[in-house]
Amino acid sequence: MTERTDNFIEGIWRQNPVFVMTLGMCPTLAVTVSANNALAMGLATTFVLVFSCLLVSLMREIVPKEVRIATYILIIATFVTAVDYVIQAVSLAVYEALGAFIQLIVVNCIILGRAEAHASKSPPITAAVNALGMGLGFTLGLMALGCVREILGAGTLFGFSLFGAQFQPWVIMVLPPGGFFVLAGWLLLFNWLRQRGEQTASPAPQDTGGTHHGH
Amino acid sequence: MGTESLSHIFVSAVLANNFVLSLFLGLCPFLGVSNRLSTAASMGAATTFVMFIASLCAYGLNALLIAVNLEFLRLISYIVVIASAVQLVEMFTKKVSPALFRALGIYLPLITTNCAVLGVALFQTTREYSLAQSLAFSVGGGAGFSLALILMAGLRERLQLSDVPGVVQGTALTLMLAGLLSLAFMGFSGLGS
Numbered sequence: 001m002t003e004r005t006d007n008f009i010e011g012i013w014r015q016n017p018v019f020v021m022t023l024g025m026c027p028t029l030a031v032t033v034s035a036n037n038a039l040a041m042g043l044a045t046t047f048v049l050v051f052s053c054l055l056v057s058l059m060r061e062i063v064p065k066e067v068r069i070a071t072y073i074l075i076i077a078t079f080v081t082a083v084d085y086v087i088q089a090v091s092l093a094v095y096e097a098l099g100a101f102i103q104l105i106v107v108n109c110i111i112l113g114r115a116e117a118h119a120s121k122s123p124p125i126t127a128a129v130n131a132l133g134m135g136l137g138f139t140l141g142l143m144a145l146g147c148v149r150e151i152l153g154a155g156t157l158f159g160f161s162l163f164g165a166q167f168q169p170w171v172i173m174v175l176p177p178g179g180f181f182v183l184a185g186w187l188l189l190f191n192w193l194r195q196r197g198e199q200t201a202s203p204a205p206q207d208t209g210g211t212h213h214g215h
Numbered sequence: 216m217g218t219e220s221l222s223h224i225f226v227s228a229v230l231a232n233n234f235v236l237s238l239f240l241g242l243c244p245f246l247g248v249s250n251r252l253s254t255a256a257s258m259g260a261a262t263t264f265v266m267f268i269a270s271l272c273a274y275g276l277n278a279l280l281i282a283v284n285l286e287f288l289r290l291i292s293y294i295v296v297i298a299s300a301v302q303l304v305e306m307f308t309k310k311v312s313p314a315l316f317r318a319l320g321i322y323l324p325l326i327t328t329n330c331a332v333l334g335v336a337l338f339q340t341t342r343e344y345s346l347a348q349s350l351a352f353s354v355g356g357g358a359g360f361s362l363a364l365i366l367m368a369g370l371r372e373r374l375q376l377s378d379v380p381g382v383v384q385g386t387a388l389t390l391m392l393a394g395l396l397s398l399a400f401m402g403f404s405g406l407g408s
Contacts, residue, residue, distance in 0.1 A: 022386050025246065026330045030239035070298060073327070077291040084290070100337045103290050107328040109243055176237045177401065180394030187387035195382060 007126060011134030017110045018141025018183075019190055024110040027101050028142060029179035035158050038146025040094045042139025044087060044102060046132065048079045049111050053119035053131035060120050072115045073106070080105045110138060148182050149173045221351040224344075228355030230403040234331045235363040236396055237404075241331030245364055246389055254318050255368035259361025261304055261319065263354065265326050266335050268300040269293075270353030273336035274346050293336045294327075301327045331360050366396060 017023045024045075031041045055075050063071045084102050088095045095102070105111070114134055119127040150156055153173030155163045172178050234240045241262070248258045276292050305323050308316045316323070326332060335356050339349040370392055379388060 022246065023243075025242035026239050029242065069324075069327075070295075073294055073298060074291060077294050081287060081290050085287070100334060100341065103337055104240075104330045104333060106290060106294055107330045107333050109325075109328055112328055172398075175401065176239065177394045177397040179239065180390050180397055184387045184390035184394060187385075187390065188382060191382045191385070191387060 004126075004129060008129050008133040011130060011132075012137040012140065015134075016137045016141060017134055018138060018144075019186060021110075022187075023113060024108045024138065025183075026104065027108060028145065029176075029183060031098055031101050032142055032145040032149055032179060032182075033153070033174045034097075034150045034156075035143060035146040037094070037097050038142035039139065040087070040091075041098060041101065042135070042142040044083050044098075045105055045108060045110070045138055046135025048076060048083055048105055049114060049135040049138075050128055050131045051079050052076045052111055053114055053127045054124055056115045056119040057122055057124045057127035068120065069112075069116070072112060072120075076111050076115070077106050110134060144186060145179070145182050148185075149178055152182075153178060219348065221347060224348055224351045225355035225358075228352055229359040229362065230400065231405070233359040233363055233400050233403075234334065234356050235360055236393070236400045238334070240334040241329050241360050244325065244329060245360075245367060245393070246386065248319075249364055249367040249371055249389070252365065252368045252372055255364045256361070257315050258319060259357070259364045261308065261323065262326055262329060262331065262360055263357025265297070265300050265304055265329075266332050266353045266357040266360075267350065268303070269297045269332050270335050270339060270349050272296040272300065273339065274349050277340050289340065290337075293333060297332050297336070298327045331356065363396065367392065370396075 011017065015021060018028055027041055027045070032038045052072070052075050056072055059071070059075075080103060083105070087098070087102060114131055118130050122130070147157060150158075151162060152170045153175075155161060155167040155169050161167075170178075173182065228234070232238060235242065235245050244258060244262070249255050273293050273296060276296060277289065280286055280289055280292065301324060304326070305316075308319070308323070335353045339352055344352060367389075371389065374388070374392075383391075
């Protein structure tokens with residue numbers, strides 16, 4: 001695998017912002033009541049992420065170290081304002097469904113984290129590619145939550161009914177607690193897969209840390 | 216929406232529409248700083264203070280921006296105000312209580328990127344609250360955030376002593392706890408409307 005594809009894949013899989021780094025949790029849980037909202041939010045964040053990282057990377061020689069965080073936040077806020085107006089113009093329904101969470105993209109730790117940890121040290125193309133990977137990883141994470149919550153909580157996917165009229169929706173899934181439970185479920189699944197992978201890799205039983213407690 | 220009583224706004228922000236457990240604002244510190252009860256309490260207090268200052272400044276700024284017809288700068292100016300307020304709190308705690316400053320560590324500057332703080336400023340603008348209502352909302356939001364953080368820290372301190380299966384450990388367990396807390400807070404939902 002070349003360095004560039006690795007740089008791109010990193011955000012989608014190995015360093016997935018939602019499932020591995022658990023960053024940017026607020027929009028992850030708040031807007032994923034339906035697959036549509038999740039997709040819109042993911043794409044909006046990806047857009048801001050890519051362009052902010054590109055600009056941060058282009059300006060990395062000019063910006064003094066002391067004021068870099070403030071500069072990054074201003075750059076991010078500018079792009080978010082643009083996205084906010086674009087979504088409002090394109091689809092008022094989506095705009096109303098996402099509400100204040102579009103503007104809250106500004107304080108999404110993924111973006112500031114990428115700007116500080118990666119874009120401020122890399123050439124523009126590398127930074128943008130990495131940001132695109134991260135953004136797609138974030139979108140995938142949101143979709144994973146949004147689809148499960150919409151199917152269980154409303155019996156639909158992207159607004160299309162899946163189970164017919166007799167389906168009893170599991171309402172709690174589209175309410176706030178459902179967000180926590182579904183994300184916990186996904187994390188459990190990934191933990192379990194990782195542990196199984198470790199166990200098949202080394203047949204001897206591994207001390208997984210659980211036994212450290214309670215002694 | 217501009218005629219709600221102050222007590223109603225306050226109670227609704229603390230319980231029925233708790234910032235963390237029903238609006239999903241401020242989850243990063245909620246998951247990150249809820250290991251120990253004492254740290255959680257001081258983090259809650261610091262955030263509440265920043266929220267109050269941010270709400271006050273945001274109210275003034277919003278009036279100013281509307282007067283000069285520059286509403287599209289709202290988001291940018293809010294975030295600058297919040298960043299400065301956090302800087303102020305940071306300098307203040309460093310001077311008054313160096314121990315607390317060290318305990319809060321990286322999370323103090325991270326209040327800037329706490330969506331609960333920006334959330335207060337944005338919600339009070341969209342709901343067109345008056346100055347008194349905005350302040351009640353910010354204090355209520357801060358109290359609700361602290362309450363959730365302290366409850367969570369208490370639970371997690373207990374959990375450290377129990378034998379948890381390896382798969383569930385870490386963020387997954389914290390999220391399940393948060394889900395249960397959120398379920399409990401849904402019981403207050405009648406209070407909000």
